[in-house]
Amino acid sequence: MLVKVYGSAVYGVDAITITLEIDLAAGSGYFIVGLPDNAVKESVDRILATLKNNGLEKPRTKVIVNMAPADIKKAGSAYDLPIAIGILAATGQIPFEPLQEYVIMGELSLDGSLRPIKGALPIAIQARTEKFKGLILPKENAREGAMVNNLDVYGVGHINDVIDLFKNKESIQPIKVNTRDEFFEAQRHFDVDFNDVKGQENVKRALEIAAAGGHNAILIGPPGAGKTMLAKRLSTILPPLTLQEALETTKIHSVAGKLLGNSSLVSTRPFRSPHHTISDVALVGGGGIPQPGEISLAHNGVLFLDELPEFKRTVLEVMRQPMEERKVSVSRAKISIDFPASFMLIASMNPCPCGFFNHPEKECTCSPQMVQRYLNKISGPLLDRIDLHVEVTPVPFSELSSQRATESSEIVRNRVVQARELQAERFKNYEGVYANAQMSSKLLKEICVISSTGLNLLKTAMDKLNLSARAYDRILKVSRTIADLSNSQEIKPEHLAEAIQYRSLDREGWGG
Numbered sequence: 001m002l003v004k005v006y007g008s009a010v011y012g013v014d015a016i017t018i019t020l021e022i023d024l025a026a027g028s029g030y031f032i033v034g035l036p037d038n039a040v041k042e043s044v045d046r047i048l049a050t051l052k053n054n055g056l057e058k059p060r061t062k063v064i065v066n067m068a069p070a071d072i073k074k075a076g077s078a079y080d081l082p083i084a085i086g087i088l089a090a091t092g093q094i095p096f097e098p099l100q101e102y103v104i105m106g107e108l109s110l111d112g113s114l115r116p117i118k119g120a121l122p123i124a125i126q127a128r129t130e131k132f133k134g135l136i137l138p139k140e141n142a143r144e145g146a147m148v149n150n151l152d153v154y155g156v157g158h159i160n161d162v163i164d165l166f167k168n169k170e171s172i173q174p175i176k177v178n179t180r181d182e183f184f185e186a187q188r189h190f191d192v193d194f195n196d197v198k199g200q201e202n203v204k205r206a207l208e209i210a211a212a213g214g215h216n217a218i219l220i221g222p223p224g225a226g227k228t229m230l231a232k233r234l235s236t237i238l239p240p241l242t243l244q245e246a247l248e249t250t251k252i253h254s255v256a257g258k259l260l261g262n263s264s265l266v267s268t269r270p271f272r273s274p275h276h277t278i279s280d281v282a283l284v285g286g287g288g289i290p291q292p293g294e295i296s297l298a299h300n301g302v303l304f305l306d307e308l309p310e311f312k313r314t315v316l317e318v319m320r321q322p323m324e325e326r327k328v329s330v331s332r333a334k335i336s337i338d339f340p341a342s343f344m345l346i347a348s349m350n351p352c353p354c355g356f357f358n359h360p361e362k363e364c365t366c367s368p369q370m371v372q373r374y375l376n377k378i379s380g381p382l383l384d385r386i387d388l389h390v391e392v393t394p395v396p397f398s399e400l401s402s403q404r405a406t407e408s409s410e411i412v413r414n415r416v417v418q419a420r421e422l423q424a425e426r427f428k429n430y431e432g433v434y435a436n437a438q439m440s441s442k443l444l445k446e447i448c449v450i451s452s453t454g455l456n457l458l459k460t461a462m463d464k465l466n467l468s469a470r471a472y473d474r475i476l477k478v479s480r481t482i483a484d485l486s487n488s489q490e491i492k493p494e495h496l497a498e499a500i501q502y503r504s505l506d507r508e509g510w511g512g
Contacts, residue, residue, distance in 0.1 A: 034067030213481030214435030221392030
């Protein structure tokens with residue numbers, strides 16, 4: 001007897017429906033065909049143990065399982081449940097007619113209980129697209145799948161729950177999740193806030209500009225000055241995620257297995273902070289069947305690289321193309337996958353190996369050559385993609401002990417949102433451009449028009465401060481953002497002057 005069951009395979013951040021054909025024939029043995037990996041082949045032993053331990057009949061004939069399309073590699077243990085259900089239907093232990101209406105996924109334990117899977121959200125989206133009636137998942141993934149409307153999602157904890165469902169015993173009901181209400185309820189909940197930081201008003205201002213224009217930034221200062229503390233609070237002043245952005249972000253985290261049990265949409269912008277020992281594959285994504293890396297997990301959020309010069313040069317260089325294209329293409333011999341990677345890069349570093357160059361109180365023990373060698377660990381092309389260079393100085397005791405209230409993240413975020421709304425209106429006719437930082441050189445000439453006074457100021461600054469040519473475009477982009485924060489239609493000389501001070505590392509001879 002031939003029975004068809006439907007599962008799903010995740011590639012990149014999208015899913016493909018897999019048809020599992022189970023056929024009983026004369027002979028003995030179990031055969032799985034259709035490019036299964038070892039985890040899929042091992043499912044036979046798990047399934048047989050599950051059937052035995054739950055008093056279910058094992059087939060005594062030859063069993064052939066075909067996974068179509070057969071030219072796509074199938075990986076992982078999530079096919080245990082659909083294969084087991086297909087075998088039960090083929091042996092007449094459950095009716096096979098209802099199987100046509102469901103996508104089934106889940107990993108079996110030997111006692112029949114189910115373990116969670118990866119990629120439940122893209123699987124649910126694909127199931128709805130192909131007009132399946134329902135989706136059966138382990139209960140830990142049920143809320144994740146139930147974010148997709150117009151699809152019945154059943155969360156099951158044991159294979160017997162699935163058997164009862166197909167025997168119409170009404171043992172379980174579809175999971176209902178009010179995605180919009182939960183999303184907007186959790187959207188503004190943060191564990192940290194800008195008002196936790198004492199002093200550092202100039203750095204807060206720089207991060208506000210970075211958030212308003214989507215600019216990348218690097219914080220340079222001695223140990224203990226507050227670089228990491230400030231960077232961790234950047235995501236609290238970014239505009240709230242839209243539902244579309246939240247869905248994109250959740251899909252990536254679902255595929256990577258980063259969603260917590262019983263979780264719903266990712267409601268706040270991601271903040272990823274990988275250690276400097278990370279490999280280039282872990283950063284940009286990869287593997288035999290490519291998985292998203294840290295830059296994709298930071299999509300629509302912040303990627304924070306602490307102690308930037310300590311990262312391997314090869315790791316930093318692989319970020320250059322994704323930073324420009326806002327996606328990363330991972331190619332293997334048989335497959336090529338694009339992962340989204342639209343993130344804000346925030347980096348921090350000490351100004352020298354000992355950390356005390358330009359410190360107001362402590363003496364630096366590094367020679368000028370050591371300082372320059374340390375700074376040269378960051379390549380010019382990477383630095384070219386960082387708009388704001390912010391010098392962070394230690395906070396004096398008087399400010400640390402002050403009880404004066406400072407601006408909260410919510411107040412700063414309101415100004416950032418207003419600036420982003422101006423940019424949304426400005427770029428509404430330009431596809432793929434949503435913030436000032438994304439402007440091309442051609443667009444820059446059209447939008448960032450400055451007066452003769454501003455032009456003279458910029459020329460003088462570049463001559464006197466020995467700024468490199470690559471600083472020109474960056475200064476114009478940042479000054480446009482500063483003007484937006486001031487609700488100004490034109491870029492004024494004061495906006496340019498503030499933008500110029502954020503190009504520390506472009507000065508020739510900086511650091512000795």
